[in-house]
Amino acid sequence: MTRELTCICCPIGCSITVEMNGNEVAYVSGNNCPRGDAYVRKEVTAPQRTVTTTVAVDGGESAAASVKTQGEIPKEKIMECIKALRDLHVEAPVHIGDVILKNVADTGVDIVATSNIAKG
Amino acid sequence: MSEKTKELVIIGGGPAGLAAAVAAAEAGVPVEEIRILERDNKLGGILNQCIHNGFGLHTFKEELTGPEYADRFIQKAHELKIPSSLNTMVVDISYDAASGVKKVTAMNRSEGVFTIDARAVILAMGCRERPKGALNIPGYRPAGIYTAGTAQHYVNIDGRMPGKEVVILGSGDIGLIMARRMTLEGAKVKVVAELMPYSGGLKRNIVQCLDDYGIPLKLSHTVVDIEGKERVEAVTIAQVDENRAPIPGTEERYTCDTLLLACGLLPENELSRQLGVEMSPITGGPLVDESLETNLAGVFACGNVLHVHDLVDYVSGEATIAGQNAAKFLSEKRTEKNAPDLKIVTQGGVRYSVPSTIHLDTMADTLTVRFRVGAVYKDQNLAVYLGDTKLQSLKKRVMAPGEMEQVILVKKKLEEVREAGEKSSELKICIEA
Incomplete structure (x- = not known):
């Protein structure tokens, strides 16, 4: 299964594709920086927000x-x-x-x- | 009426005015020769009511809220002891071509009406929301219709809620931010309707402000009816066709007490027009050269007064350049402007550019040219030509009107192409397959 996410780490808002293997992240693409990679890994498992x-x-x-x-x-x-x-x-x-x-x-x-x- | 003289007067103490003032002072303009004139009772401009986070990643490498971002620049201005006048309204600026003096007329409670003869002026007045009158929505004018920014001020500064059940027209960033803000404060945001087939807001805001709270976004929809005589009682939206005309039979009625309008921002340029600054019919802001100088020598512009930005970081960067160039203008004691070497023309989906002209002698090694595109483009190239010579081309996965684009011009490359015989003074930025 793949999930399309929009990175919220900064205002650029990269479109990031996460390929899932069950509950495991198999492959991340579309991010322009390591923060994007970290964000989507977290977002698909334990989403967090600054309020x-x-x-x-x-x-x-x-x-x-x-x-x-x-x-x-x-x-x-x-x-x-x-x-x-x-x-x-x-x-x-x-x-x-x-x-x-x-x-x-x-x-x-x-x-x-x-x-x-x-x-x- | 008291009269004063200053080297540099900055109109507006928001993010653009503050960054310009700091840059001018750091570039050597004596601070006692600078004055910021601000209409509000605080420096910081619209950032003070933008309490959401996401500001400053480029400038400070951390994620700040609007008031925190503003405070960084306010502190800098205070450290440098740059004078500012709050609660001060500029009513007129005139330009005397013979002496190069810009006469700034302003008023406030302590000084009354006063004028400042300035050698340089930086226009940093920001922008305003498109008002409801410009939207041609039929019906009565009941209470409960606000621009999104007005509602933002009520909630975030005054601590009051403008309504309980809300429909939002327009999916610009302020509309999206307010959808979340009203939801968090206990209101029910029923729908966000957007006339265009795409959102004018940043994608991150659609995710964070709508998707997170299950608020539907209806693209290609507009308001066709507002019910209620004293107070809004219901709003009907309908789908629109490709000519933006409502399609009969697609109407959906939402009971609500509040309609927020987030239908775009317009640069605030009454003063610029009075002054005789040449304006772009596309942006509604001044036409400027590579130094962010207008057609009038010593009159600079930066920030949302020039063109509406998505990111304050870019405003600060732009304003820094304007402040540095104002300092340079003052130290050179220049009174006139030379004709530009290059004129930037935009085609094929690129709507405008800032700057729109270039003087090569004052161009830095690289020049960032920013612009917006007119529609959503996928997998197209952003190309730059000087005459018929292609200077550069960059493949872009997605370009959308809601997100400002840029190209970076390299002076060396321009000079090489000109030395190789390219005579054209037309620099073309376009989208091509």
Whole structure:
């Protein structure tokens, strides 16, 4: 069986063909860099995503601060991660890199701020 | 009205303006002679609301979100102590050909209306979304119709949701990104309809934003009816034929309270036009030479004001070149422009090119020429000719309008071909079998 995947490692988005032998990856083609090869091998077995969203900010120049998972988390954990952040409020100021929530959805990955929100 | 003089004024403090300012300062323009004028209350431009990741792989070799990418350049500008004025709206730029002075008229709360006499100007105003009026959708104008970027600002900056059940028209990147964003925030995105038979967005966004969440993408479909008088209640889409006319009998009705329009971006060039900059009818942006200089000596352009980019990394690269060339212009004290040696013509599916003219004496060893194609091309060659002499040809597996293409011209090769007797000044970029 072959699977056609679009690499998401960078904005170029290579079309990569993965030939599967049962559950084993037999051959990868179409990628322009080693990251593409690693991505599709993972994508066909244990897909991961970086999640970007916002959390509410109290007392800031704007009402939301953008955040992300510090690393990738399993794809099936995305909605659980979003849920964990839904009712969270943080106090301004917020700085890029601030840890907003530790170990989100038991993934071992922290949520960190990606924007600077001054008091306002 | 207070008057000031500056060597270099940069219109816009987004990714293009910031990178141009940093490059000009690093190339030796004294920072007290530079001023960035920014309309918003923050530097960083549209990146501040682009909270998704995937920025900066080329520039920083890591994957950043929009605000993080912007912050890298903001920090650099701060380290170099480049002055910027926020909440400042430029209302006019005029050019005095005799003195070469560009008079920039702007206003803000602390200075009122003021002018700056600049020797060089970099246009970095970015682009705007195509508004709904340009789309000719019949019906009432109920609440609940937003451009995707407006909705993005509501959600990501203001922390408010514009609606609960959403139909998106247009599969440009912002539309795709917002399909995922609205889904994560609890909305039901019912469908993304795209007029063209292909998506205008990057493939990775189709995978990550639609496929991951099971959101259907209907190509060759458009909105034919919007129901609701006070608020959107339902949207009907239909398939279109090859002339983009709706096919009767293919209508599908979706109940929803929100319609997002992601129908393309238009460079923002009111100021450029007032200034007398020659414009490309294809891109809606200025025509520039290899130095990203417009037809007016000392007026440069970079970023989305020039042509709409997919990748901010390319914007930063382009803006760096504009900043360096502005610095060079200032140090040379040049007041005029020479006629270009080469004119780039685009044919066979290549819609335009940036730059569109080349001065060989100021061309670097290599020159990246960027452009978009007019349709999806598979297994075709991207060829470059000087007159009848073929300079280069590259086989491309896929080219699509949604992804910017480029060719890299080598100065040595151009000179060799000219020395061998090629007299033509026409450099042709085309797609061929």
